[in-house]
Amino acid sequence: MNKRQLIIKKHITEFFSSPKENKQDFLYEVVKHNRNRLRITLPSIFVLSALTSLYLYFALYVGDPNEYVLKIVEMHFFLLVPTLLMFIGLLFVSRSTTRNIKLESIIFKLYLIYCVFWTLFFSLLSQSYSDQITVFQFGIGFVAIIFFLDPLFSLILYGSATLTFVISIGYFQSSPSVVTSDILNSSYMFLIAWIASIILYKNFVSDYQLKRKVSDQVIELEDLNKKLEELSNRDSLTGIHNRRFFDKQVTDEWSLALQQNSILAIAILDIDGFKNFNDNYGHLEGDDVLKRVVGCIQENSKRPGDVCARFGGEEFVLLLPKTDISGALLVCEKIRSDVEKLKIPHLNSPTGYLTVSIGICALTPDSDENFLNFIKKADEALYEAKTLGKNRVVALKLRD
Structure with a gap:
């Protein structure tokens, strides 16, 4: 043919x-x-x-x-x-x-x-x-x-x-x-x-x-929009959610807790002496540290509804719905311990290794309360942890 x-x-x-x-x-x-x-x-x-x-x-x-x-x-x-x-x-x-x-x-x-x-x-x-x-x-x-x-x-x-x-x-x-x-x-x-x-x-x-x-x-466009939306909610370095996503989630969780009269916990984590770490070991090592710390946070916040996000710089935030102070303390103490066990060398750390400090706040929201004040109280608890010598977890309980 x-x-x-x-x-x-x-x-x-x-x-x-x-x-x-x-x-x-x-x-x-x-x-x-x-x-x-x-x-x-x-x-x-x-x-x-x-x-x-x-x-x-x-x-x-x-x-x-x-x-x-x-x-x-x-x-x-x-x-x-x-x-x-x-x-x-x-x-x-x-x-x-x-x-x-x-x-x-x-x-x-x-x-x-x-x-x-x-x-x-x-x-x-x-x-x-x-x-x-x-x-x-x-x-x-x-x-x-x-x-x-x-x-x-x-x-x-x-x-x-x-x-x-x-x-x-x-x-x-x-x-x-x-x-x-x-x-x-x-x-x-x-x-x-x-x-x-x-x-x-x-x-x-x-x-x-x-x-x-x-x-x-x-x-195809819907899938692409979903991917773009997901990317816009992610921190490009660590892969976890960013501040933009967290702000939306904390608003939603606050409203839900208010409706259900349930307790809500928030934890703010800061890497101790991270600026000095970057100065001594370089920014590439600093980026690697951020990723490893994120791994410890994610490993201990796997429940449906748990949200971990990069809050800015070396700070991370963890939102724990329906979790009281004792539960939040257990989670955060485990995170602090896991980071310490990484044994990442840090010359300016009292322990000789990289550590983190964590501030916690837990409350049952009411109509007179503002979630921004909720975050502020967790930040105050973090400041107290830093003041007391770092490498520790400090909890602030406003009310049941």
Whole structure:
């Protein structure tokens, strides 16, 4: 197979194929739209066919029994029954269901095949009394402009029906000129219907792909915004939350504690002599120390709701919802001890190693209290810890 043949084969394959990406979702969209159109067309078909049958039977057949009229009534009966069953079936199908979507697609196509061939046989049986094939032409045209059918299925549907008509018309119509005319008319209708069906389907595919692209872009933008929001709330060096995030969280937790009448604890941690550490060991070592201290804080604040953040410089803050003074003391003493156990050398420290001081405040908020004063009290406790010699935890309990 040469290059030109491969290109032709590729274009033919693409022409007859549906979108390769999101096949299940695309099939669902096609079935959903066809289902919605069936909900409108089925009652119309049923009512029109029923009224026609009643008129033919009572207005024509009862007064003057005629075999042709009876056959027409019987033909309408064979359209009414499957149409009614199809409509009843649709009543039990949810508008948003995705289960058995392939089965629903198959049943839908079988119904269309039945309807198109019904119009075919109706027109053939009418040839003994009329040379018109309007019903057959209308059937193909109606299906072509109403429903979304892929090019291959529509080609098979209209092509097989038209071929059957061309082969059979000579057995039902004795006039050669009428046969020739009907064959030409049905062939023209086949081409028109297939082209119309292709245009309708390709437009649907384009709309679907555009909507899918827009939807994917919206999701991508939402994910990007979430990532940007997360980054804006994180300290770039240590990876924990920053002051901006903490200010929002402490406001929310304060309001929640006020509503629930629950206790709230806050701890402010400061690395002792950090400026001297940077002067003696360099800023790169200082950055490493910040990360290691953060590791100790995170290791001891893993409960849902616990918030640790960088407060600024070498200061960190820890928010502990529903935690009293004794609980906060246990957590902070463990943090202080873990930092000391790191044994990070510090020439200007009384212990010879890097240490931290922590101030704690705990209270049950009331409407007269301000969370800024709450933070201020924790800062005062930290100052006291520094004054008492550093490397310690000082707690300030305002009230239960």
